[in-house]
Amino acid sequence: MADTNYDVIVLGSGPGGYVAAIRCAQLGLKTAIVERELLGGICLNWGCIPTKALLRSAEILHYAQHASDYGLKIAGTIEADLEAVVKRSRGVAKQLNQGVTHLMKKNKITVHMGEGTLTGPTSLTVKGEKGEEKLTAKHVIVATGARARDLPFAKADGKRVWTYRHAMTPAEMPKKLLVIGSGAIGIEFASFYNDMGCEVTVVEMLDRIVPVEDKDVSAFLEKSLTKQGITIITGAGVEDIKSTDKGVTAKIKAKDGKISETDFSHCIVAIGIVPNTENIGIEKLAEMDRGFIQIDPYGRTKSKGLWAIGDCTPGPWLAHKASHEGVTAAEAIAKELGNKDVHPHPLDRSNIPGCTYCHPQIASVGLTEEKAKEAGYEVKAGTFPFIGNGKAIALGEADGFTKTVFDAKTGELLGAHMVGAEVTEMIQGFVVGKTLETTEAELMNTIFPHPTISESMHESVLASYGRALHI
DSSP states (O other), X not given: OOOOEEEEEEEOOSTTHHHHHHHHHHTTOOEEEEESSOTTHHHHHHSHHHHHHHHHHHHHHHHHHTGGGGTOOOOSOOOOOHHHHHHHHHHHHHHHHHHHHHHHHHTTOEEEESEEEEEETTEEEXXXXXXXXXXXXXXXXXXXXXXXXOBTTBOOOSSSEEOHHHHHSOSSOXXXXXXXXXXXXXXXXXXXXXXXXXXXXXXXXXXXXXXXXXXXXXXXXXXXXXXXXXXXXESOEEEEEEEOSSOEEEEEEOTTSOEEEEEESEEEEOSOEEESOTTSSOTTTSOEETTEEOOOTTSBOSSTTEEEOGGGSSSOOOHHHHHHHHHHHHHHHHHHTTOTTOOOOOOOGGGOOEEEOSSSEEEEEEOOHHHHHHTTOOEEEEEEEGGGOHHHHHHTOOOOEEEEEEETTTOBEEEEEEEETTHHHHHHHHHHHHHTTOBHHHHHTSOXXXXXXXXXXXXXXXXXXXXXXXX
């Protein structure tokens, strides 16, 4: 018989929940986790990780098809085996799911599989295969995540109208794909299916794709994706979708108000998320806003002992933000329970990086140039193109740039924005800089290794002050 009374119970085992549970256990707290589906949540099983496996396959296919650009010859036909690509992706997800299972055992965290419902701030019931269990704790962390938002007139059915989950395990390769929404999810799948040989159209309601990014990044990415063969329609909306056994017909309203009907084989709806907060007993225990649980910078709700983290709370809705919140909440709980050796730090949203793994990749942290000016800053901004970087040219990846934004009065780094090869691996340099409250002086005096694409980061800082060396 499993224990039913704990120091901490975590409801949900995604990248926020399982990390929070591990940190609680490390701090000596008797911890349990409740999960209704798969350990690791959406990120490990249906989101961040398996999509990157798909994108890696598409990337290798792209390079193989362009082998002659590198002086190589590949004999025979190069084509994608969709079934094998999907199988590899699912294998990666399974491996990581097993890894989380191992971490739960290693850290002596009790796992209760089933549907969890709060009966109070620090109590819940779990309905699973073994019936109903009643659990209590000194603290409860809600980490129930979110799911894809449906269009009111086109509910995803997995046949012709897809969410990201359907797009990861397609029964067939779409011939002509409509992607509604150009956020990270929409653009990543547009990039993947385009590289796999599908005809792709992206429709975005706002006036530019990846609208949360710097305008220069949006413009560059749109030009690059268009060059790759993707049709991009901005300032437009999908008014209706009719689905049949043979495909979908979409009514698209353009900027000028004209409505056209276009046929597609499949459609991916990527218009945002809905928090998983219905039917878990949270409404009377926490302040809610459009379904999202309102919290303080440590994850506390209005009810003592009840905490929330991750995608069921206000954005940005990112796995690494959820994990960070999980650690913060765990340490704040440990402190409340008498641990004097922990010093939790509140979440600083301005230091959360964002990454999109399309081709080319984009990555950013902090304020865009436009947002910095709106906030009242006098700014210095500089851009350095990859065409001026020796490593990028040697790799055959000279399309891209790094842009930095500084406070002209203090030299504080306000934001950094990158597009190009491997920028998702490099953005952390700027994240560390922002966290340490760096200025242009420290960055200018930092030695970057040569030859690396990261040298473009140094050059962009120099360019912000009119001192770029290689352009």
